[in-house]
Amino acid sequence: MTRRVIIDTDPGLDDAVAILFALNSGRFDVLGLTTVAGNIGLERTTANAGGLLDAAGRSDIPVVSGAAKAMLRDNIDAIVVHGDDGLRGVKLPLSRTAPTTGAVDWMAKTLLDAPSGSIDILALGPLTNIARLALHHPSAAARIGQLIVMGGTIDQPGNAGPASEFNFACDPEAVAGVLRADIRTTIVPLDVTRRVRADRAFVEALRGTPIGALAADLLTAYLLDDSQSRPLHDPCVMLLALAPELFGVEFRRLSVDLGDDADAGALRPRDSGFPVSVAMRVDVEGALSLLASGFR
Template identity: 25%
Template sequence: MTKKVLLFCDPGIDDAIAIMYALLNPDIELVGVVTSFGNVTKEQATRNAAYLLQIAGKSDIPIIPGAAQPIQQENMVYYPQIHGDDGIGPIEPPEDLIYHVYPFDTIRVLIEHYKDELIIVDVGRSTSLASAFILFNEQIKKVGAFYLMGGSFFRPGNVTPIAEANFHGDPTASNFILKFAHNLTISPLNVTSDAYLTPEVIDEISQTVKNPYYLMVRPIFQYYFHAYKKLAPDIVGAPIHDIVPLIMMINPSVADYLYYDVKVVEQGDAKGLSYADLRPNGVAGQTRIGMKLNYDIFLEEVKKVMEMRYAENRGCSSENN
């Protein structure tokens, strides 16, 4: 059954690849994109999302601008050294790009329409999603499941020695979601840092001319890969963090999981640190936490979709999907 997905994001290169994956996967119906600050400004994230949708001929999918800043406002930090000045590496959306945006209340309309068929996937700062919980507190209970990219357990962070970017960017919002979201799965750096693609895989994808993004994939990946090589010269590929929650939703066997309640430190030097009570007498919780990536499954899922091989696996033509 096709998964109805409302995606919260801040494109960003790995967000952009996640959007591509969602649009190309016949098992996913992307019903809306909520954009916010994070890798870039809210305005740039919105523009990038619109551009990606237009390339795929999907301009009918609602784009919903969300939060422009975190709940506890601090100096805003963006990441052009990783994602480029405009968020998708060397690619710049056309200056004359025309697109339509929808009001934030569209989230409520989508929830009421799809009810428990709707799955919310949040791969950015959770400020917009927390706002939706507050504004639509009754409707949001109807959502079928939530998937969150964020956190890090027993391994380094990526913006501080201990904190992952999404949880660090608005830890108050992250805590809110971790407390109130039901059927919640989180994808921390434990799984997403191992979800890397190599230049060789990208070359394969870039040769798939029926993929509408085939001309874009290589240059944005190369930008991203070179940025990561500066941080870790020995790496063989670049992690595509934000694609992991979508793959978890389609194929849960892509990861091994623990079930614990999670909290985030909101202040001080440990800001953004995610933790769970894993002591022998700690109480297991309801949140499903990805702890180990099954890389072979991950790679096969990415290649199947991005190389548009899913039709072969289904024994039917892509026109029938």
């Protein structure tokens, strides 16, 4: 059974691999890509989203640009990881389909036009678009089947501050807004994603198809030392959506650090915190096998 999804994203190397997996696996009905500033600015994340759709032969899927800025803060970026173009020089086709604007309104209409609970949102970047959806269209947000979010860290050190993860540090107020909303949410934090990495043999084995070759090029650009990749953060969202049995998910009550120091966006355990499901364990071998299967 295919899953009807909206992918909210800021591509980004690992976003790009996650999107190609969703497009090529035959297991998702991707209704649209909504874009947000995060890894790089909104103009580039939107162009990359369109290029990925063209590379996959799916220019029929709309790209709808969203938030160029965080709700209350100055933007941060991850150019040091993803490069000025977001893809470290990996070339995509120039998108033949012009993106539209108004991601939040587009998501609301798409959700309201579909049966309640029939569309999931897979969030790979900062949560600004989703928070604005919950704020301005709460009845539409309540119709999301499930929201799966790459973000945060529980017991692992952060990658934006000592205890803060990049996506959540980009817009802490958006994280708090989403967690307090009436949305069934699962977080995939660094505790899981740091365990899922591709080695050189895994990367080269993807090259049997054009999309697999593009994924291999993206992962090659994502290698740390020519032998192992950085964590495959965003593909874990797609894998959890398809195979929750590969993950150990726990119920937690968490608050969001809304301070102005280096740990803005950090998740804190609190008895009075927001109730949320959090993936804390992963079958790494099973996850990588499933990921590879999407490029055959």
